[in-house]
Amino acid sequence: MSSQEEHPNSGEVVSPPEAQPGLEAAMPRDPVELADTSLQAQPNEEFMPSRAASNGNSPAALSAKEASEPAARAERASVAPAAEGANESAAVSGAPAVAASTQAASATEPPIDNSESDDESLGMAEVESLMESMEAAPTLTVGEIVQGHVLSVTGDEVVIDLGLKCEAVIPRIEFSSGDGEINIQPGQTVRVMVEKFDELGGTAVVSRHRAMQEELWEEIERAFYEEKPIRGRVVQRVKGGLEVNIGVHAFMPASQADLKPHPSLDEWIGQEIECKVIKLNRKRDNVVVSRRKALEEESNQRKTALLEHIAEGVVLRGRVKNLTDYGAFVDLGGIDGLLHMTDLSWARVAHPSEVVQAGQEVEVKVLKFDREKERVSLGIKQLAPDPWETVASHFHAGDHVTGKVVSVTDYGAFVELEPGVEGLIHTSEMSWTRRLRHPSKILKPGEMAEVAILNVNPEQRRISLSLRQALPDPWKGLSDRMGAGTVVKGRVRHFTDFGAFIEVEEGVDGLIHVSNLSWTRNVKHPSEMLRKGQEVEAVVLNVDMENRRLSLGLKQLQPDAWESFFSKTNVGDMVHAKVTRRTSFGVFAEIEEGIEGLCHISEIGSCDPGSDVGMPKVGDELEFRVIRLNPEEKKISLSTRSESRKATREREKAPEPVGLSRMAEAFSSAGITTPAMARASGAGDRNNSH
Known part of the structure; x- marks a missing residue:
């Protein structure tokens, strides 16, 4: 017969009396069995004295009982076998057998005295108390979660002590963790679900x-109804959102993954997240969670706490959310603050990524706070000392320092002298001689440059620098080294439309104007006579120290052919020339190398005006008469006529000489000149001149 059974009426799982600790005999719940049990549960006489004493019995009664103890013990010895037989039969035949055994026991038991009757009453009360406690003792119910103790762990099984002298065996695999490890040791306490009893x-x-699943669902339901967050791991991406393992598989819609729409949900796969249960249907195993709800609640809590103590000048910690071209936004805990690029560092910052990165934890100082609009301006550089506070003591006008070129603009270059302190080299201070179109022709960002400090203004945070003054001035003493008329050598550096620049010394360039390239040639561009990099000699024409200008001449190395020609040629002289070109108004003829004269069409004797008949051809060599010279403009007028037409016209138009009287002729022959004769002579000269 099994030691445990299920009551047919109540459906409860009942533990047998022998399974109760401290009980030695079965304690049936049936009233008849209770009566039979009272016979077996008579108290032992060995502990009766103390029990009687505790109930107020006198020492005399105890002595009388001790005197009759041998006889009573013999009687109980004879009764015990009968009681045991009756008990066994009662277990088989039920209440009638119990009643018969009870009557037999009563018939065989000899009469006892009053003190022994008191002892029996005390034993019955104790049995009744034990029966009541047994009825209230815990039992096992199918579907109930109970706590047990691990007795032993074998290769495949774990033996659990459930109490009530009941043990159970569980497959060891049920104790495996999520990573497959099985960590269970004897003596541990575990919770299990009763499936059968x-x-x-x-x-x-x-x-x-099943116990773990039940506890998990209870936890999920508690989190749902109490609106508490629960942790889970994102498993995979599914249609419309993500699958999250919170002990059971839950669905998180894409719209509930973050506070703002996120471009890629795959970033959360494999991550532990905190979310809230927003929909629950246990029958269908349908659970919907939201990370957004948890973030909003956390953000509101942090925001409330932040608003209580935020103020200008307070130093806070935050996380960089994202970067822009003008700064970075920092999450302070429910409120985002702007960290402008100018407040990232005392040094020059081209982009916020040079100082901070997205997701980085930073310490910032509150510069401005608008409580109504909840706008916060933050700064990092304000946590460090201002380097301009010590500039006046570190840098002085006239000092030569070395710095790093950090920026080049159209008007100059900025040089970092120390972190957070920059100075400007204006284009005018770049070079002693070169006229720069852009500073990048000399300096590049990242280069190191030695500069001279011109001025320091800490109030306006400005330092003026000079690159050229950190070098020796090549113009110093130039007029002593290169006076006017000095012949110098140099290299052609570059051309302009008006001339060529020649580097005569390092840092000193001179200009050869196109008009000073040749005595005879009409040069339109210096490249007609020179090339870049060519070594040439030139004559110093002028040195302007104030404006730092040096004028050079190339043709001055040779005598002036025009000057030589004009010195030896007079009007009326005949010259031999070669026609070089023809025009509509005449021909040009080369008299000497580089010296040309113009013969107007009116001075060509064989040519009719208005036609080309008789016009000399290019290459013809003819004899020309010089009819006009202009040394200042370097112009020569020629004619092929033996006498110029102008001279003939003047002679034809000349008036007759003023006649003299015979008296005057006589005086004249005698060598005497009268006033009338002088006047007449002067008038004649004037007419001839016209």
């Missing part, structure tokens, strides 16, 4: 897995 046999079937 045999009260008569004292055996039970329990499950650790």
